[in-house]
Amino acid sequence: MPPERPGAVVRLDAVLVPVLAIATALALGGVILWAAGPRFEGSYLGIGFVAEAYLSLLEGAFGSRAAIVDTTLRTVPYVFSGLAVMLAFRGGLFNIGAEGQLTVGALAAAWAGFSLDLPAIIHLPVVLAAGCLAGAVWGGVAGLLKARTGAHEVITTIMLNYIGGQLASYLLNGPLRDRSPLNVIAQTPKIAEGARLPDLLPGLHAGVLLAGIVAMVTWFIVWKTTTGFELRMVGANADAAAYAGVNVVRRMTWALGVSGLLAGLAGAVQVAGVNYRSTLGFNIGYGFDSIAIALLGRNTVSGVVLSSVLFAALRTGATKLQFRTQVSADIISVIQALVLLLVAAEQIVRWLYRLRAADAVTQAPEDGATAAIPPSPAGGEG
Amino acid sequence: MSPIESHERTTTPNDLRQSARSAPIPSGTRGTGDPTFLLEARHLTKRYGPVIANRDVSFAVRPGEIVALLGENGAGKSTLMNVLYGMTVPDAGELAIDGKVVRLRSPRDALARGIGMVHQHFMLVPPFTVAENVALGNEPSRRGAIDIATVEARVASLASRFGIDVDPRAIVRDLSVGQQQRVEIVKALDRGARVLILDEPTAVLTPQEAEGLFRVLRGLAADGTAIVFISHKLGEVLSLAHRIVVMRRGAVVGEVLPEDATAESLAAMMVGREVMLRVDKSPSTPTEDRIVVRDLRVAGDHGGVAVDGVSFAVRAGEIVGIAGVQGNGQTELVEAISGLRPTAGGTLSLVGVEAHGLDVRARSMAGLAHVPEDRQRHGLVLPFSVADNLVLNRYHLPPLAQRGVRQARAIVAVARDLVARFDIRTPSPEVPVQALSGGNKQKVIIARELSHGLRALVAAQPTRGVDVGSIEFIHRSLVDARDAGAAVLVVSAELDELLSIADRILVMYRGRIVGEVPGSEATREGIGLFMAGGGGATQGSPPAGFAREDDVHYVN
Incomplete structure (x- = not known):
């Protein structure tokens, strides 16, 4: 198991592998782009085509003020849900349920936003809190099931994703549906003006600020508090945590609850800052992408933020890429999948670039246990 | 080479033992291959990052000879053993079998060349029978079906030949630890092992069971099998081995015959000072x-x-x-x-x-303080720092934490004090505890448990x-x-x-x-x-x- 303290020994390695993984994924994606690209009189276009495609991607993501704002807006939910998955990972738990937690968070926030009549100063906090609460309940249920019955969180969170999706379908077509005669789709009414996140800049809501604050608070909790210490202890070695007097089951339940809270907040911020309502089929995929983001970010706060920017940029730039090159924007999903594959199967990257194994340096060779396969840092107990 | 061939030897074990006595192998210098050695390691060096696990180690064993490899944890015994068994490729040096240089890339290579190993933790499938375990990975088949009867016959013949008490049809799970160990030995012999490496084989046995194991090993040696016996127990090394090789800090520091050694002298060689x-x-x-x-x-x-x-x-x-x-x-x-x-x-x-x-x-x-049995599993969080491990059960108490916030300065102060008082050898309290040797890891636990x-x-x-x-x-x-x-x-x-x-x-x-x-x-x-x-x-x-x-x- 690699040492985990970021402050103590920052190893180049920790940054190198994800960066090389991204570079490799872009290179492989380039080959696919080239192969999928248009033909000129039956023959393939040159390497310049791939360069142009990537330039248009970059331009689409960062090439103008509007593009930057758009990328930033997409980054925000990724940060919240990426932190959610990261926090659970630190506790040795694999929260696959960010998608469902985000969905119920959005539903609760929208409901609180349109149905309650509150002064503006408290309406927005109530909307956000409603999203957090719904997400926390959704994650907490998985936690309680794990604590009480030992049900594995991977299974329960996946199942809760389905339940969340069906619940949204029912509520948005039924009790929470916007009944105005003009509405023809499954969505809630718009939330009250006072429940909306104010703009920092034109088009850019204050959720960005909130994401930064939440990222810092999460970092502080995980790395500086006794609660975070217990969380990391449980994640790194649950047996040792129990031996040291930590209530492991309670800490795991807490971790899934807080993880759900963060994912729920992602949904609430989308409602309060971007959509102003909850619509069936909106905000799909953020929860699943966040698993990749947490992995790519190596379960560190700074890594999650950087990965969120990358994923947001890829998604934002994809439109321009498609417009310019006639290659489907789905190529971005391919590149994201390649990044994830290469990060998850880290050995491929190490082999490609002849990097030495992560553990050889710090591990004393003689202790019996080193011969055993170390548990993976993420899923160890999961 | 098949086990039959390997045991057809004209030299009697006693001759060999005599020659072993008269000529302890000088560690370090050895030029061309000596065919009287069954297995020979020459000038092996293996590094793990900054740690040199084996430094210019030379080691050899003759047919019919029992060589004890003695050393503390961290002395390099396991690394040497892993090299001999093909699990680790050395950075420098070479291995020779029957005087011919070989390269072992995997345990499979080692087995094919007649090197067998009995691990400390048995590699057996508990619900399988003895014969099934012996056959595993090497199953004879007849028209696609495993021919277990052949294996059972082979096991029975090996067992009777070496006086090993084991029933080929017994379920491994039902056997005592001592018997399971015999199964491991039979497994190695069945693959044609001429050299048997045993890693701390008595750790799990009663004194009586250990005596039984020694009888089996002496019998195997008498039949020409070379035995490498890894241990840190001085008494059994003295009673069993024909020759004792002592390692310290990755190097061979001496070689003695048991009649010239005492437990005290061996301990002093292992540690480098009187103990x-x-x-x-x-x-x-x-x-x-x-x-x-x-x-x-x-x-x-x-x-x-x-x-x-x-x-x-x-x-x-x-x-x-x-x-x-x-x-x-x-x-x-x-x-x-x-x-x-x-x-x-x-x-x-x-x-x-x-x-x-x-x-x-x-x-x-x-x-109530508790020093747990399994320090890797219960006692330590390996990726955490030495300091965090030193406060693993008190992290929530002042002054180590105030209102739920950990106080880095106080934690390091406590850690520095304990590192000094309990003589924990670590570059700093900030390094991950997994980088420490076994003894120092245990001192971290002892320090934590005994200090308050x-x-x-x-x-x-x-x-x-x-x-x-x-x-x-x-x-x-x-x-x-x-x-x-x-x-x-x-x-x-x-x-x-x-x-x-x-x-x-x-x-x-x-x-x-x-x-x-x-x-x-x-x-x-x-x-x-x-x-x-x-x-x-x-x-x-x-x-x-x-x-x-x-x-x-x-x-x-």
């Missing part, structure tokens, strides 16, 4: 009861009864040892006392308080896998804790350890206490009999309603 093998301690002056166990019953992992009505008391100011072969309920007893495992009946009181309903933390706060408000201490296998120098220190610490007024309960599979530090020794067998001996009157033989379930009036047939044989308890 106190017996702990200097005054008679105990016990006072009030601190750990009182009455008719305690504890369930095992698989539903059986692991601890079956155990009663004893440990008083302040005494060290009580619990002897027994592993797997006789000691682990479960310790976990029940520390609060990690629920009890199924009986009472337990700690420091005068009924412990039922108190969780691990409450017991710890009441002054200690009233009762339960130490399970406190020196397992720990180097001789650290053993001395740990034993001293336990006696000091006793003298400072703590009640100390030591559970150990190492009889010598209990004989040297315990004031009273209880013997556990199949979940029960089957004997009690004052430390001053205890002998290896007497306790060994209890450990095997023999001797003593308290022992008889296994208690009625006892757990299924196959789950925890291995001894017959």
Whole structure:
């Protein structure tokens, strides 16, 4: 198991592998782009085509003020849900349920936003809190099931994703549906003006600020508090945590609850800052992408933020890429999948670039246990 | 080469033994291949990052010779063994078999060339029969179906030839640990092993079982098999080996014949200085009861009864040892006392308080310290820093934390103090504890457990896998804790350890206490009999309603 303290020994390695993984994924994606690209009189276009495609991607993501704002807006939910998955990972738990937690968070926030009549100063906090609460309940249920019955969180969170999706379908077509005669789709009414996140800049809501604050608070909790210490202890070695007097089951339940809270907040911020309502089929995929983001970010706060920017940029730039090159924007999903594959199967990257194994340096060779396969840092107990 | 060929040798083991005596192999210099050596390692060097695990190691073994490889943890024995068995490729140096240089890239290579290994943790499939385990990975088949009868015949013939008592049709799970070890040996022989490497083979055996193993090994050697026996137990090395190679800090530091060595001289070679093998301690002056166990019953992992009505008391100011072969309920007893495992009946009181309903933390706060049996699994969080591990059970208390926020400065201050007081060899308190040697890891645990408000201490296998120098220190610490007024309960599979530090020794067998001996009157033989379930009036047939044989308890 690699040492985990970021402050103590920052190893180049920790940054190198994800960066090389991204570079490799872009290179492989380039080959696919080239192969999928248009033909000129039956023959393939040159390497310049791939360069142009990537330039248009970059331009689409960062090439103008509007593009930057758009990328930033997409980054925000990724940060919240990426932190959610990261926090659970630190506790040795694999929260696959960010998608469902985000969905119920959005539903609760929208409901609180349109149905309650509150002064503006408290309406927005109530909307956000409603999203957090719904997400926390959704994650907490998985936690309680794990604590009480030992049900594995991977299974329960996946199942809760389905339940969340069906619940949204029912509520948005039924009790929470916007009944105005003009509405023809499954969505809630718009939330009250006072429940909306104010703009920092034109088009850019204050959720960005909130994401930064939440990222810092999460970092502080995980790395500086006794609660975070217990969380990391449980994640790194649950047996040792129990031996040291930590209530492991309670800490795991807490971790899934807080993880759900963060994912729920992602949904609430989308409602309060971007959509102003909850619509069936909106905000799909953020929860699943966040698993990749947490992995790519190596379960560190700074890594999650950087990965969120990358994923947001890829998604934002994809439109321009498609417009310019006639290659489907789905190529971005391919590149994201390649990044994830290469990060998850880290050995491929190490082999490609002849990097030495992560553990050889710090591990004393003689202790019996080193011969055993170390548990993976993420899923160890999961 | 097949096992048949390998054993057709004209030289008698006695000749070989003579030649071994007359010519100890000088370590270091060796030029061209010497065909009298079956297996030879020349100038091996292996590094792991900054750590040099093997430094210019030369080592050789002749047919029919038993060579003991002696050294502390971290001395490089395991690395050398891994190189010999093809699990590790050395950075420099070479291996020769029958005088010819070979390259071993995997254990499969090693096996193909006649090198077999018996690991400390057996590589057996418990629900399979002996023959099935022997065949595994090398199954003879007839029209696509495994031909197990052939293997059974082979196993039976090997067993009778070497006087190994093993039934090819027995299910491995039902065998004692000693018998399972024989299966490993047969497995290696069946693959044509001419060199047998055994890694700490007696760690899991009773003294009597160890003697049985030695008889088998002597028989194999007499038949021409070369045996490399890795150990840190001085007594058995002296009684078994034809030649003893001592390693320290990655290098071979000496080679002696057993008749020229004593336990003290070997220990000094291993550690590089004189070592106190017996702990200097005054008679105990016990006072009030601190750990009182009455008719305690504890369930095992698989539903059986692991601890079956155990009663004893440990008083302040005494060290009580619990002897027994592993797997006789000691682990479960310790976990029940520390609060990690629920009890199924009986009472337990700690420091005068009924412990039922108190969780691990409450017991710890009441002054119960616990040195766990498995330090990698329970005692340490390997990727965490030495400092974090030193405060692993007190991280939530001031001054280490204030209002839920950890105080880095206070933590490091405590850690620095403990590192100095307990002589923990670490570059800094910030390095991950996994970078430390086994002995220093154990010192981290000892330092943490013994440094605060200690009233009762339960130490399970406190020196397992720990180097001789650290053993001395740990034993001293336990006696000091006793003298400072703590009640100390030591559970150990190492009889010598209990004989040297315990004031009273209880013997556990199949979940029960089957004997009690004052430390001053205890002998290896007497306790060994209890450990095997023999001797003593308290022992008889296994208690009625006892757990299924196959789950925890291995001894017959």
